[in-house]
Amino acid sequence: MRAALRDWGLAEIEDSAVLVLSELVSNAVRWARAPVGREIETSFCRGAGGVRIAVDDADETRPRLRPGDGTGGRGLALVEELSSRWGVQSRRGVGKSVWAVVTVPGGTWMAPWDGHNRRESL
Numbered sequence: 059m060r061a062a063l064r065d066w067g068l069a070e071i072e073d074s075a076v077l078v079l080s081e082l083v084s085n086a087v088r089w090a091r092a093p094v095g096r097e098i099e100t101s102f103c104r105g106a107g108g109v110r111i112a113v114d115d116a117d118e119t120r121p122r123l124r125p126g127d128g129t130g131g132r133g134l135a136l137v138e139e140l141s142s143r144w145g146v147q148s149r150r151g152v153g154k155s156v157w158a159v160v161t162v163p164g165g166t167w168m169a170p171w172d173g174h175n176r177r178e179s180l
């Protein structure tokens with residue numbers, strides 16, 4: 059992902075994007091009690107002003123921001139801080155996809171897969 063972000067001229071969000079990916083993967087490994095053979099999938103996708111990162115797992119429980127009580131709960135707080143938006147959607151089949159969009163400062167996410175190039179204001 060680092061190399062891709064550099065190629066895409068998005069080096070300035072490289073560290074934030076890697077942190078977000080790392081927190082989401084840590085959560086999937088730690089919290090999603092995925093059945094054997096159901097692996098965690100990671101993907102990322104370029105938008106005009108940033109990158110959308112997704113980590114899919116095979117567990118139906120949805121992650122929730124939890125108040126910091128000194129025993130954890132820092133991961134999603136960090137994702138919330140570093141991303142323009144994040145969320146959870148159902149995955150085809152079993153499980154869910156936790157996603158986050160990291161944009162360049164002041165940037166606007168423009169999804170590449172959207173045929174009309176609809177702008178989503180953040």
Ligand SMILES: Nc1ncnc2c1ncn2[C@@H]1O[C@H](COP(=O)(O)OP(=O)(O)OP(=O)(O)O)[C@@H](O)[C@H]1O
Nearest residue numbers: 085086089090119120121122130131132133134135
């Ligand atoms: N992929 C996931 N599947 C199921 N539950 C999740 C998942 N990710 C997070 N959660 C739930 O959301 C809570 C908040 O996640 P968060 O990353 O903020 O904290 P944490 O993982 O408990 O601690 P830390 O990230 O600080 O080590 C978790 O405690 C867990 O209950």
Ligand SMILES: [Mg+2]
Nearest residue numbers: 084085133134
């Ligand atoms: Mg965590």
